[in-house]
Amino acid sequence: MIVLDSAQILTAVGLSLRNHVLPALEDDFARVQVMSALKALAEVSDRLENGDPAERSNAIIEGGVRELADSIRSDAPDFAAKLDAAVAAKPEGDAPRDRSRQLGEALWELCARDEGAAAARLLALLQAEALRTMGEDNAWICPEAIESLT
């Protein structure tokens, strides 16, 4: 059946859960599972439309690392070269998370072995990216799920 695209199928599943399943559930635990599932479906739909957030994050980190390398090349050429190498290295697989894993390990090696100002700037860059993804992630948090736990 090829007439519906993936986003349309997900939307229909979400509507079915919301309109037919959720109202029939009395068990609080089951209800919060369905509400969480609805958020997850919405997120997957968003990924289909706007791309994988891991890919966006990788691109931002790569850009930041390149910029950092250029800015320290004259003062700390060795560290700059290591940054270049971390970005140039290829991951074992093709998936965005393979790249995230390779980049994360390579950059951690640099942070762990160097206590200098450039390493601190590298960590700050990663923290800034964590802050940005936090903003994106907030949209997919199910408040009822958190409320049920706290």
Added chain:
Amino acid sequence: MAEVTAEMAAPLEKALRERAPRLGVHRVLAIERLTTGLSSQSYSVETETASGPLRLVMRVEPEHGVIPPYDIAREYRLLREVHEAGLPTPGVVHLEEDQSVVGGRFILMTFVEGVIYRNMDERLADDPARLAAMQERFVEMLARIHDTPQTVLPNHTSGEDAARAEVAICRHRLERTELLPSPIIRHALDVLHEHAPSAQRLALLHGDYRLPNLMWKGETISGVLDWELARVGDPLSDLAFTQTIGRGLCSIEGELAARYGELTGIEIDDRRLVYYRLLEMVKGTIIGLAGAYDLAHGGDDLRLLSVARIAAAGQAIMGGLEAQLEAFLET
């Protein structure tokens, strides 16, 4: 009875008749899953006994979960000790080691009557006088916990030793559950290991001391629940928890921290508090992110998706906490 729990009733009834005859359970009438709790699964169990109805709470060691390794037998022994020491905790009545009964080892506890409030509960936020009285009880109870002797949990020789042991546990959990490498968390763990502080004294820590883990009757605490993160360490660690992961209307800071100091004689040392705020944030982040690992390895509690998202945000503020700690170290 929900279907998922109905199938537990017969084997539970049989196990209790055979291995806990002193409870006198004739029938298990109902089992209802309680939704609170991130880790062990808890159920309300209604039974019929020779002396009438008896309501119990069953905590089941999870097959999957975010705070491995689990040891519900240790929790059982600790709960028994602190209950006997006079803390208002549920009385534990049975430890079942046979995992086949309900799908995991479990403990049975007496049901504690009381009301649970959320960290930012509107019922308290709108009633300042009541809140003030409950904040006082909250601080007093933590001081009591910190003064309670126990022999179940491993002891430490110093504050540094206790802090580093906790950092090592965090590192181990991270190694087991890290789906993608996090240089931010790894760096924070290195900082915490390097700058572990001494302690004025060591004490039993609850480890998860926040409003939702307490039961109240009026303005009195009727139950202190969820001891699975209990350990021995610097009491300021529990205060730091109330200021970070457990933050809410009863955060122990300012006047409440001063009151805690009066009750215990423990100095409210800002440098150690900054250290433990970072440790609690790192610990909470690792536990939360383990929710994603759990889902990727057969877990089916979708609430963990939201927990992992909130935990991931913890990385965004670790840098600020590290900077605060470094500023103290430089002075």
